Structures are given as structure tokens and as C-alpha cells.
Amino acid sequence: MTAPAAAPSAAPNVLDVQNVEVIYNHVILVLKGVSLSLPDRGIVALLGANGAGKSTTLKAISNLLIAERGEVTKGQVMYRGERVDGLTPNDLVRRGVIQVMEGRHCFGHLTVEENLLTGAFIHGGAKRQIAEDLEKVYHYFPRLKERRQSQAGYTSGGEQQMTAIGRALMSRPNTVLLDEPSMGLAPQLVEEIFEIVKNLNEKEGVSILLAEQNTNVALRYAHYGYILENGRVVLDGAASALRENADVKEFYLGVGGEGRRSFRDVKHYRRRKRWL
């Protein structure tokens, strides 16, 4: 496979993932050399089907892999010019890189507000700053203010997703790795959450690397996109270009021009992309 082109913008990249290979349990090869970059203040989408390696890529960056017996065996991750693979998640959060995990992962027995406060763990006893950040999160997610005293386990899926994102914001990140924010949510709620994410990007200057199965929504909000298949990047480009790309339309947006194609063509496409 040839190395995919770097992101087109001239702005310096906050994240550079270079040819990363990930092996789970010493035997299962999941990422087969993924390279991508996230420009400062950009929204970059990682797209692809189940098992393509989107989550693994995010976890390889945030170093949550180790907890799942995964290991980066090749390549490196650079954050603002500094090599960060091998740092603990805690160190990364301190540097401003935080992941919002797939499936929300709220602390069910804690209240919504307590959940948010755990996000400020690394800021220790900086009470005034934490109070300000809390107000800011409530400003972006007014729903959470209403539910602040409810146990997070009993709130709705959308509220949990908002709690998870708000919790990450409490650490004052400058890069957020957002894994499947649309999972299991009603379309209207998905839009609401993506609007907030876009706001955060524009107003707070947070760079966002987004892993998403919902290609349609993701490409509307992202600036740039990478398509992963079987642990490799098969296609990348500006979001607008990807939206117009025939293959993407066909296989991810479900709006192919020439009517339904047979499964064999899909297989052919995949094989072709694999050897690209």
C-alpha cells in the first residue's frame, strides 16, 4: 500500500499518526499501518464499517489499548511534534488529548454533575476554574443542567452521550477523539450533538478526530475524511470531495447511480481497495 497523502491544509498538524500497526493479544493484527493527520482546529472523520479499525485507531492514539491487551507494534504517534505513543492515558489528558469512548461509558452510579467533575480530575483543586468549566459545559449542554442531580445510569442515551462529551471538556482538551457519538441515538439527537461538536470546534478551537459509522452526517460536519477498511486507509480526501466520490456514494452513502449492484461487485471493490 502506498502511504496516503497528508492532509492538504498548510496549518500545522496537532496529531500525526504514522504507519501504526496494532496487534491484540499478540496474535490479532487489527491495524495494518494506518497513517493520518489532524490539522489544528480541524474536524477529521474516520469512516468505515464495523471492525474496520476506527476505534482501535483512536485507542492507539489515546493509549487506552493496553487495557484491552492491544499493543502498537509499529509506527508512531506524534502530538504537536512530540512522540506520544508509550505515554499513559493520564499523561495524554494532561497534554490535552482526550478520548470520548464508544458507547458513552458514563459512571452510572454517579450523578451527572459528579460525572462531569471526574473529567476535571487532572486539574486537582483548582476550584474556580472547575466551576467556570462546569458552567461552560452547561452552557453548551443545557439539558445536562436540568439533570445534574440524576444518576447518570438512569438518564437517556442522548443525555449520556452529552455527559460523556461534557466530561471530556472538563479536562480543557485541545484535541478530542470522539468515538461513535451517534451510536444508538435518534437522528434528531444525532444532529443536535453534531451541532454542538461543530460549535465547540469553532468557538473553543478544539480539534476533533471523529470515528463514525454514520458517514452521511460525519461528512457533512467534518473538513476531511479517511476511509478505513480491514485496518488500512483505502481512501482519503476533503469531506466535500468524499461526498461526491462515486465509491463512497455507492458503498457508504447508499446513493449509487446505476441502481442496485450485486454483492460480487462490492467484494470486488473491497479487494481492489485492499491491494491499492
Added chain:
Amino acid sequence: MAFFLEVLIGGLLTGVLYSLVALGFVLIFKASGVFNFAQGAMVLMAGLALVQLFEPTYIGLWHFVGVGALSAAVVGLLVLRTVRGGTFAAAKGDWRIHLPKIVAVGAGLLGGVLALAGGAKGWPLWLAIPAAIAVMVAVAWVVERWVLRPLVNQEGIILFMATLGVTFFIDGFSQTLFGSNVYPLNIGLSKDPMFLLEGVFEGGILVNKLDISGGVIAGVLVAGLAVFFQKTRIGRALRAVADDHAAAQSVGIPLNWIWFIVWSVAGVVALVAAIVWGSKLGIQFSLTFLALKALPVLILGGFTSVPGAIVGGLLIGAGEKVAEVYFPVVTKFLTGTAMPGGVEYWFAYVLALLFLLFRPQGLFGERIIERV
């Protein structure tokens, strides 16, 4: 009636001790999912350390110097950690990467010299208790660094086996360090009997003052822990870790640090249990097997519930005493012949078995929150 109340109160106060041991289990189980069999051994170690520092009968001057150096080093490292606000990854070659070593050695030397000056006469209580706590913190650090961290992500049963090994190590090693006799611990808690409710019953109810103070100490400890868990940043992080390890890690809560804190807190709880129990019966080898009495308490209360550990301990303590005393009476009434006692030894376990059959999550076991 007065007799029954006497038995009941005596049993409840024994129960307090079971609760204290069970509490140590619950803390560690909640935060790390590890069933820590070594809690009983930690009670022994804390007790031996305290009694030998306070009224030395076994250890000599050099032990004091060692413990003094260790305590000072622990305190030094904790202060450094607080000042510096957590880990930072210093670049290679940066001298600050050696800061912890420098602080540990420096504080250790200072502590050693001070202990040497103080001599082997034993330390006052205000110094002996913090020193014993420092010993337990050091144990927590060793366990986290050399047992838990290398075994991270292993099956629960492997971790359990590891704590079994830790149990016998702590058990044996603390006797190597601090001696293996029965040492009476007398920290000034009154042992006089006293009478309660003399106006209500003729002659009143006989209770031991020591039991009362034990109950009060345990109550204060539990209240303190409750505040720590509910109101502090670290307490919140502990609860977060108990809920979801991966998510806690993802928001930047360092799991290793949290485990270290939990084991340290469990060490402090062990010390309190050792103080109460040791004042009553002396510090001795059999404290390790307190762990076995804590098991039914946990099953009754639920493995993840702090209030469960308290209530479970009280129920079992009171239940076994009452059963022991009244079993012959009841059997005599039922069958005509009084069966001898011995109920105390199996009562707790049979009760636990019944709970396992009919309510496996225990009285207060955590409800799994599932939205429908």
C-alpha cells in the same frame, strides 16, 4: 430480658470488628475488582507494627531506625506528589526525573537519624500510629507496584491467587520483623466493665467500656470514609473507577495511583481493626484468619457495599452470639435434651450459604443499573 440484651450488645460489638475487616475487603474489591484475601494479614501487620513501635518487647534500635527512615521517606514522597500534582514525564537527562529518589533518600536519612536519636524506648502514640500508617502505605505501594501492576488485565482468579500469596508473605514477614508472640496492646482504652440502663433493669446491663470505645472508633472511621468517598475529589475518582475502569482511565484518572490509594486506605482500616481487636485480645497470629470471618459478612452485606459490610458484620456478630447462647435452650425446649453449643463456629457460614442460595447479591449488593 437484661441477659438477652447483654448477649446482643456483646455480639454487636464483636460484629463491629468483623465489619472493620470486611470494610477493607469492600474498598479494594470496589476499586479494583480484586478479592483481597490479604486483608486479615494486613490487620496483623498493622497491629504488630503499632504494638512494637509503641511498647517494644521484640524489636531493637535498628528496627526503629528502619521504620523511622521508611516513614519519613513515605511522607516525603507523598508531599512531593502533592506539590508536583501527579506524574509528569520528564525528558531523559532532566535531573528532575530523579527527584523522587532524592526526596525518598533524603527524607529517609533524616527520619533514620531522628529515630536513632529517639532510641529504642518506644515511641509516643502520636508518633507510633502515623509510623504504623506509613508502614501500611509502604505495603500498599509494594503490592500495587509488584503484584497488581504486572498482573493487570488478568483473570480475577489469578489476582485472587496472588493475594493468597501476599497473605502468607505479609503474615510471615511481619512476624520476622516484629516478632511472633502474643503482644498485649494497651493504648489507654479503659477495660472496666460498666452498667447501662440500671433504671430499667434490675442490676442493669453489663458491658465492657472497651467494646463501647471500639464501637465509637469504628463509627468515626466509617463516617470519615463516607465523607471521603462522597465529598472529595479522590473519593469521586475512586467511585468512578469502581463504576467503569476504562472510562475512568479515558478521562485521565490514573488507575495505578487510585489502586495505591485504595490499598493505603485499606491499610488504615486494618490498623483501626488491629487497634480495637488488639486492645481486647492482644495482637497475635490468629488475626490473619479474621479474613475467614469477613467472608460471610461480605456475602451477607454484598461485596460492593460499604453500608453492607457494616450491617453484615453487626448481624453476624450479634446473630452468632445469640445463637450460641440460646441454642441449648431452644433444643431443650424442642427435643427435651439440651444440645451443647458450638454454634458460634458455623452460624455465620450457614447464614452466608442461605444468602448465596436465596439472595446472592447480598442485602446491599449494588443494583446493576440497566435502562430499559
